[in-house]
Amino acid sequence: MTTPELTYRHRPGPLHALLLAGAVPLFFGALLSDVAYFKTFQVQWSNFASWLIAGGLLLAGLAGLFALVNLARARRKAGRPLVYVLLLLAAWLLGLVNAFEHAKDAWAVMPQGLVLSMLVTLLALAAAWTGLGSLRGEGEA
Template identity: 35%
Template sequence: MNTENHPSRFSITSAIFNLLDPIPFGFFVAVLIFDIIYAKTANVMWVKSAAWLVSIGLVIAIIPQLINLGRVWFGKHRVRTTGMTINFWLNVVAIIAALFNAFVHSRDAYAVIPAAVWLSIVTVLAMGIGRIILAGETVTFKGYSHGQV
């Protein structure tokens, strides 16, 4: 009987990462929604709220990505898969786009559109595709066939 010992991927850092990783995605989706509403209504409240949301989302996004950096690239028991690597780089792209988006949102409200909408779309798409790739990789199917224990 062969048993393979795989290093455990659970630790306190993994728990913190799993807790904080989805939060920035929600902030960035809200930024995209607020930017679209501002583009349609020209009510300054929406773009100022989006500026706050993108700033808070950036602060929260950096913490799980630093944990992911250590876990995927520098960890003692690295368990690096292709999906984790792609997710990491897509999140880096999203954070850079969100940083530029924060700079765009620091302008006058009327100078924000259309750059803010495009940067929000890039941010949400990059994070969304990364989450989909990561979720598709972690799904496991257990097949049971007749006669095997």
């Protein structure tokens, strides 16, 4: 007797997909603001980055809650949704560290804030790619 292939049967709903897809441009905007601050040293760019990170954390956190609910509701478990949840969690945690870094004085943010913004953006992009990949119909049973 063979074991059936394990699949993740719960796709992200529209609100979940919107939250997940909305977090990526906010984190990317924070990265662009950090690059602008790194080049110009205009303090307002650091303030923009702080607010964009806060918005990205809000959307990514809500998307993470949806992802955990979908993972708990899944009838069968597979590696892909767990990777998605872990990527999203890593992006959120590093984003939180990045928010704490940006809470410092503007002159103290660089270069750690820029590096953290790059990492958070890449993790959020990877999480969105993995999480929204199921909307393309991959692995449906």
